[in-house]
Amino acid sequence: MRVGVIGGGIVGLAIGAELLRRGADVTVYDPAPDGTDGAWHVAAGMLAPGGESVFEFPQLERLLEASNQLWPEFAAALGDVGYDDAGTLGVALTADDVAEMAREWKHQKLSPLTGSQLRDLSPALSPRIRAGAYSPTERQVDPRRVVNALRGVLDGRFVQAEVGAVAALPEDRIVVAAGCGTAGLTGLPIRPVKGQVLRLRGEPGLLRHVIDGAADGRHVYLVPRADGEVVVGATQEERTDRHPTAGGVHDLLRAALDLVPGLAEHELTEVTVGHRPGTPDNAPIIGHFRDNVYVAAGHHRNGVLLTPITARLVADLVLTGTADPIIDDFTPGRFGCA
Known part of the structure; x- marks a missing residue:
């Protein structure tokens, strides 16, 4: 079977690689197959199924957890992709921050930790931190x-092209996984949600765990890499521009330094702006669209985490016509567009 995948981001590539592994003849269409315009390039790579998304769309939690369980095998098959299972420390600076973060900790059934207990685990944390929790099931990976x-797996199967109409492609099945660009190809309600992310660099070892915290009402996450890079993110703005702002950078740096003062000595190496593909309910769209067209888009904040299960579910659907019931709540038809 010949399958065309529109979109060379992390989700589209994973779908293409899974289809190829199962014997399909795959072509990936992307206007810039070696580019860095996708949300994946900005993403920090937190694999955190118990975050805020489950409160917005409770049915999403089962999908997130199922994909999180697939990540160890998925990462091992790709080689060194920065997969790390040290876990996440949730932290809160003020009493109001504790009240905000405690909802997530309670939902995840995590035992609360005092500030001193947190600093025993991560000495770089500020002595001002009041409380927190440790989540051992949360992981991280480097999306880049x-x-x-994945590009290596699909080498030789890229066509550099801007697809204007899905019907113009010659393949037997088409998967539209073009992020925010999916809206123009399908009419599905996918919007760009702007996010600003910083990258700092210093001596390795300042942080071992991912830090997910609140500081004076500002939410921030810090994702440390083995080479000394620390990814700091992220703003969330209902805007379509790609301009970094002084306010966005200030808010991220202030919260990061409040939680981990030692980051003040790190070099600010990158300020990046990207767009998460959001839907009206901020849950992904996965499933059969119409005729020979399938959709995998709108993953919003969870694109990296949901990559393995999206690839598996879409490949099942395209090759066998059978849909796993786990995607019943995420089909294109829920918006009346299919």
Whole structure:
């Protein structure tokens, strides 16, 4: 079977690689197959199924957890993609921050930790931190390494092209996984949600765990890499521009330094702006669209985490026509567009 995948981001590439592994003849269409315009390039790579998304769309939790369980095998098959299972420390600076973060900790059934207990685990944390929790099931991966590995798997199967109409492609089945660009190809309600992310660099070892915290009402996450890079994110703005702002950078740096003062000595190496593909309910769209067309888009904040299960579910659907019931709540038809 010949399958065309529109979109060379992390989700589209993973779908293409899974279809190829199962014997399909795959072609990936992307206007810039070696580019860095996708949300994956900005993403920090937190694999955190118990975050805020489950409160917005409770049915999403089962999908997130199922994909999180697939990540160890998925990462191992790709090689060194920065996969790390040290876990996440949730932290809160003030009493109001504790009240905000406690909802997530309670939902995840995590035992609360005092500030001193947190600093025993991560000495770089500020002595001002009041409380927190440790989540051992949350992980991280480097999305840029994942994309490079997937590009290697699909080498020679890229067509550099801007697809204007799905019907113009010659393949037997078409998967539209073009992120925010999916809206123009399908009419599905996918909007760009702007996010600003910083990258700092210093001596390795300042942080071992991912830090997910609140500082004076500002939410921030810090994702440390083995080479000394720390990814700091992220703003969430209902805007379509790609301009970094002084306010966005200030808010991220202030919260990061409040939680981990030692980051003040790190070099600010990158300020990046990207767009998460959001839907009206901020849950993904996965499933059969119409005729020979399938959709995998709108993953919003969870694109990296949901990559393995999206690839598996879409490949099942395209090759066998059978849909796993786990995607019943995420089909294109829920918006009346299919």
